[in-house]
Amino acid sequence: MTKPKNSYGFWKAFRDFFIAPKEEQNGGVKERVGGLRHYIDKIKPSFSEGGRFPWLHSTFEAFETFAFTPNRVTKRGCHVRDAIDLKRSMIMVVIALMPAMLFGMWNIGYQHYLATPSPLTSHLSPLACLWFGFIRMLPLIAVSYIVGLGIEFAFAQIRHHEVNEGFLVTGFIIPMIVPVTTPLWQLALATAFAVIIGKEVFGGTGMNFLNPALVARAFLFFAYPTRMSGDNVWIAADLWGTDAITSATPLAELAAGMRPSASALDMFIGFIPGSTCETSVIAILLGAILLLVTGIASWRIMLSVILGGGLMGLLFNYLSPLTSNLSTYFEIPFYYHYLMGGFMFGAVFMATDPVTAAQTNIGKWIYGFLIGAFAVMLRVLNPAYPEGMMLSILLMNCFAPLIDHCVIARNIKRRQKRAIVKSKATAQ
Amino acid sequence: MNVKKLLIEPLRKTNPVTVLVLGICSCLAVTAKLKPALVMGASVTIVTAFSNLIISLLRKGIPSRIRIIVQLVVVATFVILIDQFLKAFAYDVSKQLSVYVGLIITNCIIMGRLEAFALSHGPGESFLDGLGNGLGYSLILIIVAFFRELLGSGTLLGYQVIPQSFYEAGYQNNGLMILPPMALIVVGIIIWIQRTRHPEMQENDKK
Numbered sequence: 001m002t003k004p005k006n007s008y009g010f011w012k013a014f015r016d017f018f019i020a021p022k023e024e025q026n027g028g029v030k031e032r033v034g035g036l037r038h039y040i041d042k043i044k045p046s047f048s049e050g051g052r053f054p055w056l057h058s059t060f061e062a063f064e065t066f067a068f069t070p071n072r073v074t075k076r077g078c079h080v081r082d083a084i085d086l087k088r089s090m091i092m093v094v095i096a097l098m099p100a101m102l103f104g105m106w107n108i109g110y111q112h113y114l115a116t117p118s119p120l121t122s123h124l125s126p127l128a129c130l131w132f133g134f135i136r137m138l139p140l141i142a143v144s145y146i147v148g149l150g151i152e153f154a155f156a157q158i159r160h161h162e163v164n165e166g167f168l169v170t171g172f173i174i175p176m177i178v179p180v181t182t183p184l185w186q187l188a189l190a191t192a193f194a195v196i197i198g199k200e201v202f203g204g205t206g207m208n209f210l211n212p213a214l215v216a217r218a219f220l221f222f223a224y225p226t227r228m229s230g231d232n233v234w235i236a237a238d239l240w241g242t243d244a245i246t247s248a249t250p251l252a253e254l255a256a257g258m259r260p261s262a263s264a265l266d267m268f269i270g271f272i273p274g275s276t277c278e279t280s281v282i283a284i285l286l287g288a289i290l291l292l293v294t295g296i297a298s299w300r301i302m303l304s305v306i307l308g309g310g311l312m313g314l315l316f317n318y319l320s321p322l323t324s325n326l327s328t329y330f331e332i333p334f335y336y337h338y339l340m341g342g343f344m345f346g347a348v349f350m351a352t353d354p355v356t357a358a359q360t361n362i363g364k365w366i367y368g369f370l371i372g373a374f375a376v377m378l379r380v381l382n383p384a385y386p387e388g389m390m391l392s393i394l395l396m397n398c399f400a401p402l403i404d405h406c407v408i409a410r411n412i413k414r415r416q417k418r419a420i421v422k423s424k425a426t427a428q
Numbered sequence: 429m430n431v432k433k434l435l436i437e438p439l440r441k442t443n444p445v446t447v448l449v450l451g452i453c454s455c456l457a458v459t460a461k462l463k464p465a466l467v468m469g470a471s472v473t474i475v476t477a478f479s480n481l482i483i484s485l486l487r488k489g490i491p492s493r494i495r496i497i498v499q500l501v502v503v504a505t506f507v508i509l510i511d512q513f514l515k516a517f518a519y520d521v522s523k524q525l526s527v528y529v530g531l532i533i534t535n536c537i538i539m540g541r542l543e544a545f546a547l548s549h550g551p552g553e554s555f556l557d558g559l560g561n562g563l564g565y566s567l568i569l570i571i572v573a574f575f576r577e578l579l580g581s582g583t584l585l586g587y588q589v590i591p592q593s594f595y596e597a598g599y600q601n602n603g604l605m606i607l608p609p610m611a612l613i614v615v616g617i618i619i620w621i622q623r624t625r626h627p628e629m630q631e632n633d634k635k
Contacts, residue, residue, distance in 0.1 A: 223604035
């Protein structure tokens, strides 16, 4: 075992990092090697087998590949590569989530200041609202990332895998789909549950059949229902803590048999209480445009979710004369379903998760359509679950492999038939 | 007769729940609280042990074509005895367990042990095997029920374990633990831990 020399001090590292790129002899060619690259190469032996921190190998590798494209190349077989990889697509989704996140932060503050009247006129200023929301969101995001990444790194290390970027998006989405007053320990528990039971037991990123962020939300929903639904969780009472100001979301109002008090336009822009970042349809649509332009999310799924929800809404409108007493929910215009709750967020960011969605094109239409239809059906017909989107996506996640299987089997059958007809025709 | 092997192995490496994955249904149904789980475990142990004994005694006289129905008659007799006993002396628990006492008849562990063991072994061995398997089942039931009651209700055997000050500080019972899916997940975690500790139990996929 050779211990690397520990003469590489802070100042030297700092100098290499920022000031002096080194020239290195590499196979006879003089190459300018950047400071960070040099530094990473220098400390690399410490993290390899026989170094001082072999148990941090995966962690080190994760940061190395985060900073630089890996220099390893494929040795066997043919591979078709293009510029997009897991890291890039994940980062793109995070960027697409930013408008919803920013609006969500602002809305947390806006709802808070609206519910706590103050003589100051400046208290509703956008910056004050954004700042309040930022302070509220920061611990949620931090807890989600620290717990989730901690577990991911630990698993990667134990299994001698590389750390991959699957959690980047999951960890960002989890705080966006919970009420702002969710206690941090509950969020930590839910994140741990989602990462371990929802993902790692199946083999990690790409092997899970349920959307991990929704597993976290479902865990919270069933484990701590009083903190996840009802009227007492949506608006933060203070800058810190779990106290809430009573308010009803449009979905809760409808479940109670009233029409939503917010106008359609307000709901479209997002001036309503709800889970932190799901309220604004505009902000979500901005993200959707980015996802569609870059080709990261499937337009078939998004469109079919919206179609499924809309048609189901229209069906209930048509049925409403037949129902005598609980008809408010049946009567509301079908597009209200898009504006309330997490429908659009689910359609754009959660149903389109490439791992858990259907993979075939026809399968995507079926999968998306049923998500939308079930979500609206759950909302209208089951007053115990005011929001149907989460359960609907999780349900269809379970069925996605079956849908794909049927689509592929049907395709094979059809082509076989065609081949037989053709061979008969040529035989004659 | 290897008493130790017959009694101890079913607790560990041939555990009916975590290795053979039998008797899962009642494991989900009765483990929300520790008390019914204990009673259920004891009932299944008694039924398995004694029906194993009886069938083993009868094994030379049972025509193999009708053996299942003979086994069912024996098992049903014990189950009804247990059911009546519980109704007489532990009415509350009997009500909590509801149909699941009667459903012991269909518990796969019992039929499995009768078919796989009692029909081909002597009465003494069969009795011990039934006892061991019943205890293996009870062990898992008790572990699952322990965690479900502790985390789901904050109690153990009905007594509050988690101090009131925790609740005042914002702690909440985990409602998911009360729901049956969590029993399945807890059993899964037990299997996971068991297989990690005994790598020889893992199936080798690459054959």
